[in-house]
Amino acid sequence: MDDSRLSGRSPLETGHEERSGRAKKRLFIGLTLGTCGLLCLLLVLMWVVPYIGLTAIHPALPAVLGVLVATAILFVIWASLGLVLNIAAGRSLPFFGRMRGVTVTLFLPLMTLLGRALGISKDRIRSSFIKVNNELVAAKHGRYAPHELLLLMPHCLQRSACPIRLTYDITNCKRCGKCPITGLLDLSEKYGIHLAIATGGTIARRIVVQKRPRLILAVACERDLASGIQDTYPLPVFGILNERPFGPCYNTKVPLDHLEEAVRRFLDPRYEPAGLPADARKPMPRPESGGDRRIACN
Ligand code: SF4
Numbered sequence: 178m179d180d181s182r183l184s185g186r187s188p189l190e191t192g193h194e195e196r197s198g199r200a201k202k203r204l205f206i207g208l209t210l211g212t213c214g215l216l217c218l219l220l221v222l223m224w225v226v227p228y229i230g231l232t233a234i235h236p237a238l239p240a241v242l243g244v245l246v247a248t249a250i251l252f253v254i255w256a257s258l259g260l261v262l263n264i265a266a267g268r269s270l271p272f273f274g275r276m277r278g279v280t281v282t283l284f285l286p287l288m289t290l291l292g293r294a295l296g297i298s299k300d301r302i303r304s305s306f307i308k309v310n311n312e313l314v315a316a317k318h319g320r321y322a323p324h325e326l327l328l329l330m331p332h333c334l335q336r337s338a339c340p341i342r343l344t345y346d347i348t349n350c351k352r353c354g355k356c357p358i359t360g361l362l363d364l365s366e367k368y369g370i371h372l373a374i375a376t377g378g379t380i381a382r383r384i385v386v387q388k389r390p391r392l393i394l395a396v397a398c399e400r401d402l403a404s405g406i407q408d409t410y411p412l413p414v415f416g417i418l419n420e421r422p423f424g425p426c427y428n429t430k431v432p433l434d435h436l437e438e439a440v441r442r443f444l445d446p447r448y449e450p451a452g453l454p455a456d457a458r459k460p461m462p463r464p465e466s467g468g469d470r471r472i473a474c475n
Contacts, residue, residue, distance in 0.1 A: 198308060204297070205305040206261055208288040213257035215291065220246050220253070256283065263316070264309055277313040280306070281410045285403070303399035307416045310406050314413045318392060320445040323369035327390035328436070329405075330361060331397045331419060332376040333429045343374050357431045364433065367450055368440055378408060385409060394439050396431045415439055 224239075224246040231238040256279045263276045285306050292302040332344065336356035341349050343358065352359045358374075365372035371388050375381035378401075385393065393414045395405055402416035417439060420430040441449075 201305040201308040202264055204301065205288075205309045206264060208292055208297075208302065208305070209257055209260055209284055211291050211295075212284055212287045213253055216253045216287070217250050220250050260284065263313060277310065277317065277413075278411060280309065280313070281407050285407065300399040303403040304418070307399065307402050307406070307418070311415050314392075314415050315442060318413050318443070321391050321443055322445055323448050324371070325391040326370045326440070326443060327385070327388050327393045328361065328365055328370055328372045328440075329381060329384065329393050329395045330372070330374045330431070331401065331429065332374055333426045334358060334361070334396070334419065334431055335374070337428055344376055344380065347372055347374050356428070357433065360433045361431065361436075364437055364440065368444060369448070369450075370440065370444075378404065381405060382408065385412070392443055394436065394443070396436065398425060398429075415443070 224242055227242065228239045231242060256276075260276050260280060288306070289299060289302055293299065334357050335341075335343055339356065341351065343349055347358065347362065350358045350362060352362060361372055364370075371390065373384045373388065375384055390412070393405075393409065393412065394417070395402060395414050396417045396419050397405065398419060398421070402414075402418065406414045406416060417432065417435055420432060422428075422430065
């Protein structure tokens with residue numbers, strides 16, 4: 178069946194998302210190769226410069242250092258190549274199983290530096306990193322029982338005028354439908370998945386320690402998602418960007434249909450809500466304007 182019909186999005190939206198996804202991947206691949214080139218150059222310099230002086234200490238030292246540098250260069254090329262091949266293939270290839278770790282720990286910090294030097298915004302780099310991270314997570318990780326998944330949401334989804342405190346118990350929400358929390362609670366109950374809201378990195382880490390999920394489906398901005406993915410590594414995080422119609426950190430929204438697609442991607446089919454009629458197994462539709470799932474807070 179057509180993807181756009183499955184997701185409830187129009188062909189125009191689907192086409193735009195695909196183009197945007199390809200652009201993000203291209204940016205990531207470009208930065209990966211650029212970082213690889215810089216690292217290799219740096220390593221060669223590290224060998225050439227002391228080479229002249231090392232001979233004076235011991236005649237064998239330049240050769241030993243040369244072997245070490247060559248090994249490091251081969252590792253960087255292997256890691257870059259593996260990452261690019263995994264991205265291109267859209268799955269985890271043999272011998273390149275730990276590419277997400279290499280990306281998170283080695284490439285992202287260096288790519289951010291290189292991207293900034295080239296005038297690319299941090300958010301564009303983070304967004305491309307999140308896209309690739311999601312593909313690596315989807316390629317490597319399988320299906321989970323509902324209690325092994327965690328929906329982790331940012332506090333800014335809650336309507337700013339709402340006086341109810343949700344951080345410690347999201348079920349305090351009265352489900353008035355004026356912000357996305359109502360739809361998130363519906364989604365969490367439909368699939369029996371933990372739902373938590375965090376006001377920052379410290380609380381998010383505490384929630385993760387308490388719930389001990391095997392996979393996190395997180396919604397946040399580029400900065401928080403990228404840092405969350407790094408903080409929680411090796412725990413897999415599938416990131417979904419929030420929508421910010423009123424600017425950052427204020428009455429943000431969540432693309433519920435994307436989130437539900439992600440839930441269904443990682444949920445073991447044996448735990449699908451079997452008691453529900455067939456219709457209810459389809460992802461929640463994007464509401465028409467005025468619908469109650471993604472009401473803009475005001
Ligand atoms: S749905 Fe209503 S009660 Fe619940 S957090 Fe949003 S504004 Fe508050």
